[in-house]
Amino acid sequence: MTKEMNTPPVCDYEGSDYQDKFWKEGGRAYEDGAEVLALKRLLPTGGSHLLELGAGAGRNTPRYRGFERVTLLDYSTTQLQQAIQYLGTDPRYRFVAADVYRLPFAPRAFDSATMIRTLHHLSEPNIAIAQLRECLADNAVFILEFANKRNIKSILRYWMGKQDWSPFTPEQVEFVKLNFDFHPKSVRAMLAGNGFKLEQEISVSFLRAGFFKRLLPLKLMLAKENFLQHTLSWAAISPSIFLRSTTVPQGEEALGMQTEAFFRCPACGHYPLADTPPELKCGQCGQTYTFKDGIYDFRLK
Ligand SMILES: C[S@@+](CC[C@H](N)C(=O)[O-])C[C@H]1O[C@@H](n2cnc3c(N)ncnc32)[C@H](O)[C@@H]1O
Ligand SMILES: [Zn+2]
Incomplete structure (x- = not known):
């Protein structure tokens, strides 16, 4: 399902059983464990407010232990409902339905952010990363995962003539509608162009193949994964890559001052919003946004 408006289309997970089908029944304990290893190495020990895009x-949310607050943002309310069921009603967590192309947060609202397995649904990733920079404080940490088009499997397939697109060229490749693989150089350039300084890069999920999963016990696979993450990340040839970067300090004119306000209107950019339960109202353009069953809904209709 996609949604067309003056922002790029959204790969909409509304009603999807992704969590059960892909992770629980899909035999992906290895991929999940490989991400735990990467996050352990990249996450700061703590922070005040993390935005999970x-x-x-x-x-991944329970892995953000050291943070005082975590805001979970997703376009799909059914995914967020599942998150509420999974995480419980811990006041540390806030649940926001919104589009990453139109973030509803005031300038410098967060000191950290993650985006895992989501960039690969974005046809215009640069717009989302620019939006993110605006709502991050200076020197904030951002951990970004992306699907790597220059992975060893696609290189071999290309050389054997089984794949028509080159893994070496910088443009993103849409292998299924609204599913994109990116070239590592292009992702690094996009971060730099939006005021992020790259600090560390880890290649992840080296052994993602049915063959290895059938042959090796999970514990051994994760031991090998850990070794490969430490020794082979420089080559950037795994299917998934995690980048840790920090925001380069920006002047007041560029981003605005830190403010007491947390939400901003995604339609016109105004903040603060008037808190008029059960909704928030924008004093500038008049748009209203509901808060229902624990979820703020900032999706533009
Ligand atoms: C593959 S799932 C990954 C979920 C989670 N990060 C994980 O690793 O388990 C991708 C998620 O991105 C969300 N998503 C895709 N496009 C989005 C957009 N434009 N704005 C907000 N969320 C989006 C989907 O609703 C979906 O929940
Ligand atoms: Zn407004």
Whole structure:
């Protein structure tokens, strides 16, 4: 399902059983464990407020232990409902339905952010990353995962003539509608162009193949994965790559001052919003946004 408006189309997970089908029944304990290893190495030990972009059903959220607050943002309310069920009503968590192309947060609202398994649904990733920069404080940490088009499998397939697109060219490749693989150089350039300084890069999921999963016990696969993450990340040839970057300090004119306000209107950019339960109202353009069953809904109709 996609949604067309003056922002790029959204790969909509509304009503999807992704969490059960892909993770629980899909035999992906290895991929999940490989991400735990990467996050352990990249996450700061703590922080005040982390924004999780494309949080889905909150699979990674319990891993953000050191943070005082975590805001889970996803376009799908059914994914967020699953996240609420999974995480419980811990006041540390806030659940926001919104589009990553139109973030509803005031300038410098967060000191950290993650985006895992979500960039690969974005046809215009640069717009989302620019939006993110605006709502991050200076020197904030951002951990970004992306699907790597220059992975060893696609290189071999290309050389054997089984794949028509080149893994070496910088443009993103849409292998299924609204599913994109990116070239590592292009992702690094996009971060730099939006005021992020790259600090560390880890290649992840080296052994993602049915063959290895059938042959090796999970514990051994994860031991090998850990070794490969430490020794082979420089080559950037795994299917998934995690980048840790920090925001380069920006002047007041560029981003605005830190403010008491947390939400901003995604339609016109105004903040603060008037808190008139059960909704928030924008004093500038008049748009209203509901808060229902624990979820703020900032999707533009
Ligand atoms: C593959 S799932 C990953 C979920 C979670 N990060 C994980 O790793 O388990 C991708 C998520 O991105 C969300 N998403 C896709 N496009 C989005 C957009 N434009 N704005 C907000 N969320 C989006 C989907 O609703 C979905 O929950
Ligand atoms: Zn407005």
